[in-house]
Amino acid sequence: MGRQASFRIVEIADLFRQLRVVSAIVRKRSMDAAEALIADIEPNRNYPLDFVVFRVTGYRSPHTEPSATLVGDILLGDLATLVQRLSGSIELAANVDGRVPLVLDDVARQLNVSVKTVQRYRRLGLVCHQVELDGATRMVCFADALQRFIENRKAPLKSASAYTRISEDVRAMMIEKAKLLRDSERLSLNEAALRIAGEHGRAHETVRGLLRRFDRRADQPIFTERGPLTRREHRMILRAHERGVQTAEIAARVGRSRKAVHRAILRQRGQRVRELSLTFLELNTFHRDDAQEVLLSPAIVRSNLNQPELSDDALHLLAVSHDWLEMPEHNEHALLGAYNFLKYRAATTIASLDTVPSAAAVDDIETDLRWAALVKRKLVLHGMAVALQRVEQNLHRPLSQAPRDTIVSSIALAWTVAARTVDTVDPQKDQHIARVCGYAMERTLAASGQRSIESQAAARHEPGTVLIEEPLQHICAWQRAIDPPARWFAHLHQLDSHAAELVSQHFGLTGLPPLTCVAIAEAHKTTASAVARAIDSAVMELRQYSSGAIELAE
Numbered sequence: 001m002g003r004q005a006s007f008r009i010v011e012i013a014d015l016f017r018q019l020r021v022v023s024a025i026v027r028k029r030s031m032d033a034a035e036a037l038i039a040d041i042e043p044n045r046n047y048p049l050d051f052v053v054f055r056v057t058g059y060r061s062p063h064t065e066p067s068a069t070l071v072g073d074i075l076l077g078d079l080a081t082l083v084q085r086l087s088g089s090i091e092l093a094a095n096v097d098g099r100v101p102l103v104l105d106d107v108a109r110q111l112n113v114s115v116k117t118v119q120r121y122r123r124l125g126l127v128c129h130q131v132e133l134d135g136a137t138r139m140v141c142f143a144d145a146l147q148r149f150i151e152n153r154k155a156p157l158k159s160a161s162a163y164t165r166i167s168e169d170v171r172a173m174m175i176e177k178a179k180l181l182r183d184s185e186r187l188s189l190n191e192a193a194l195r196i197a198g199e200h201g202r203a204h205e206t207v208r209g210l211l212r213r214f215d216r217r218a219d220q221p222i223f224t225e226r227g228p229l230t231r232r233e234h235r236m237i238l239r240a241h242e243r244g245v246q247t248a249e250i251a252a253r254v255g256r257s258r259k260a261v262h263r264a265i266l267r268q269r270g271q272r273v274r275e276l277s278l279t280f281l282e283l284n285t286f287h288r289d290d291a292q293e294v295l296l297s298p299a300i301v302r303s304n305l306n307q308p309e310l311s312d313d314a315l316h317l318l319a320v321s322h323d324w325l326e327m328p329e330h331n332e333h334a335l336l337g338a339y340n341f342l343k344y345r346a347a348t349t350i351a352s353l354d355t356v357p358s359a360a361a362v363d364d365i366e367t368d369l370r371w372a373a374l375v376k377r378k379l380v381l382h383g384m385a386v387a388l389q390r391v392e393q394n395l396h397r398p399l400s401q402a403p404r405d406t407i408v409s410s411i412a413l414a415w416t417v418a419a420r421t422v423d424t425v426d427p428q429k430d431q432h433i434a435r436v437c438g439y440a441m442e443r444t445l446a447a448s449g450q451r452s453i454e455s456q457a458a459a460r461h462e463p464g465t466v467l468i469e470e471p472l473q474h475i476c477a478w479q480r481a482i483d484p485p486a487r488w489f490a491h492l493h494q495l496d497s498h499a500a501e502l503v504s505q506h507f508g509l510t511g512l513p514p515l516t517c518v519a520i521a522e523a524h525k526t527t528a529s530a531v532a533r534a535i536d537s538a539v540m541e542l543r544q545y546s547s548g549a550i551e552l553a554e
Contacts, residue, residue, distance in 0.1 A: 005081040005122065010277065010477035011049050011068055012078040015056065016085055017416045021409035022448035024090050030056050031086040034079050038125050039148055043073035056082070059443050068279045068423075076125035084122070084139075088130035094140065101131055101140035110146070124153060170200065171210065175222070178211055182222050189215075189223040229256070229264055237261055238268035244540030263356050270357040273350055273365050276478045280343035281336075281426050295341045296513075298334040305374040306511045308381075314407050314466040318400050324385035327434075333427045335379050342372035359532065363516045366482045370507060370514040373476040376422060380475055383418030383437035390441040396454035403459050404466050411468055413448075417441050419475045483507065484539055491545035499538040506535050 007013035019030050037055045041047065049068040052075065054060045094101045108115045118141075122128055127145040130137055166174070174196050181192040193208035200207070212230075215221035229237070233254055240250050241261075251261045285291055296302070310317060346368040353361060391410045392399050399407055418433075421440045425431045474480055489509060492500050508514030517528040517535070524531070 005084055007078050007081055008074050009070055009078045011070070011420070012052075012075070012082060014416055014420050015053060016082055018413060018444060019057070019086060020089060021413050022450075026448055027086050028090055031083050031090070033057070034082050034086070035127050035145070038076060038079050038083075038127060039152075041072050041076050041079065041125070043076060043124075045072045046070065047072060047075060052079075057447055059447055068277070073124075077123035080122050080125055080127050083127050084130060088137070092129060092131045094131045094133040094138075096129075096131065100143040101129075101133060101138075102143055102146060103133075103138060103140055104128075107141050107146060111150075121149070121153075125149065166202070166206075166210065174200065174207060174210060175214055178222050192223075229254070229260070234264050234268050237264045241265050241536075244536075244543065266359060266362065267356045269362045270353050270355070272481055273346075273362065273478075274353065276350075276369075276481065278343050278347045278350070278478075279423065280340045280347065281428075282344060283337060283340060283428060285337060286341055286344055291341065292345075295334075295337045298331075298338070300331045300334050300378070301338040301375060302513055304511050305371075305377070305508060305513065312467045312469065313464050314411055314468045315400055315461055315463055317411065317468070318388065318398075318407070321381075321385045321388055324381045325389065325434075327382045329432070332379075332382070332433060335375055336425060336427050339372055339375045339379065339422075342368045342375065346372070360516070360518055360528065363518070363528075363532075367506075367514050367516045369476070369478045369482060373479055374508050374513070376419075376475055379422045379433060380415070380418045383422050383433045384414045386434045386437045387414035387417050387441040390438050390445065391450075394442075394445050394450055394452065396452040397458065400461065401458040402453060404461065406453075407461075407466050408468055413444065414441065415475075417444055484542065485546070488539070488542040488546045491542050494545050495538055495541060499534060499541070502531060502535050503538045503542070506531075 019027055034056045046069045104115050104118050108118050126149045128139050128141045131140050177196050178192045181187045189211055194204050197204045197207040247258050247261050251258045346365045349365050417440050418437050421437050425433050425436050504510050505515045505520050517531040521528040521531045
């Protein structure tokens with residue numbers, strides 16, 4: 001199989017992680033329920049997360065506060081991905097439930113489109129399954145699922161099937177016409193493409209792309225002026241910047257000024273934070289004049305944010321998790337208030353961003369979100385300890401004495417449940433993490449069918465023999481978008497002391513809140529742009545150390 005389809009909604013990704021560790025019977029039931037839900041989703045409507053979870057799992061949240069709202073057209077694609085990913089974990093027979101499987105080539109022929117277009121249709125809700133067919137795992141679309149998709153998407157399917165590629169003869173005619181329009185009327189590329197598109201009954205963007213590609217490859221391009229950067233060029237510039245390519249080199253590659261490249265980077269960073277799905281509980285204290293001072297000043301919010309350090313030894317994690325069970329109520333309220341306020345402040349700043357935002361504004365947003373993730377880590381540790389306690393009560397035995405697979409899956413499940421439910425706890429309604437996470441874990445265990453192992457012999461595991469991957473990494477959806485991979489920071493000691501200090505302060509590796517480039521510049525008596533350049537350079541060096549491109553010192 002090729003690369004697995006990815007989720008765009010973090011809540012659906014979390015739901016998949018929970019379902020991945022339940023029994024195959026429950027996974028099959030949830031997979032079928034998700035497919036049935038797709039038929040009821042309208043692209044132009046929004047749906048509460050609680051409704052989606054209930055339809056897929058049968059679990060109804062006991063909380064009365066509003067849950068996250070999911071956009072219908074994106075939800076369709078993620079539900080289709082959920083079905084596909086779950087089917088791959090079950091080893092389905094090709095004729096499961098008497099359904100007729102169609103490989104993607106057959107689907108493409110029926111729809112009169114390419115296989116690549118069929119793959120794109122999965123984002124529109126075309127349901128595909130991974131099944132065992134002809135001795136291999138194949139991606140198929142069942143005939144009844146294809147028929148439902150056709151009935152629900154008649155207009156776009158008709159348009160796609162009527163599309164034909166531009167032949168070489170027509171392409172040559174378009175290029176000659178563009179040369180004529182340029183020479184005789186001095187039209188720009190955009191204007192010429194619009195004229196030619198109308199004459200040939202083609203989309204403006206299709207013709208514009210054709211002319212751009214010709215000019216990029218031609219020794220004598222038709223249009224020598226540079227139009228606005230394309231979306232592809234914007235993405236390429238940001239990707240090159242994040243891989244450590246110098247601004248001057250990027251500018252030379254795309255034929256733009258350094259200033260234009262800098263603006264493109266800021267525009268893409270701004271767009272990236274705009275696309276984040278930030279949900280928060282709006283507490284009454286947010287609207288006080290001293291909200292920032294009240295909510296962000298408690299010591300629990302500003303110190304030891306990276307403690308405790310977690311190892312990949314599951315047995316050690318279970319042993320120390322008992323220390324996380326107790327949390328004074330005033331600390332819990334302080335953490336919840338700060339966590340939601342930081343998200344609220346980031347969302348407010350995002351709403352006011354310009355098309356090309358300032359570096360300081362984007363840095364403010366990213367810094368608030370980094371701080372929010374560190375605060376949430378403390379909350380999740382507490383909720384996770386409660387959830388693990390419920391697992392042990394359900395098993396009637398310490399989890400450390402369970403089979404290895406049970407230990408690993410239970411920790412993953414407890415982490416996922418805690419990470420999800422922490423976002424719903426409302427201190428204004430006298431809700432507490434222990435109660436909310438404990439109840440959510442009990443419902444999840446009941447749905448998974450996990451049973452007591454009291455009658456089984458206790459398993460014995462040596463320290464370091466039961467490992468978990470990256471414990472508590474990426475507990476917030478935005479971390480992958482704004483932060484380097486955590487494994488890069490393992491090479492922090494390879495940097496010179498000044499660079500290591502800047503990186504640690506900026507990303508909150510010291511146990512204190514992360515700092516903006518402006519704040520770091522004030523402390524070091526330099527400029528924010530100099531700090532940003534130094535941090536970018538240091539992060540790229542960490543990237544090279546992590547990939548082995550730089551030989552590590554002995």
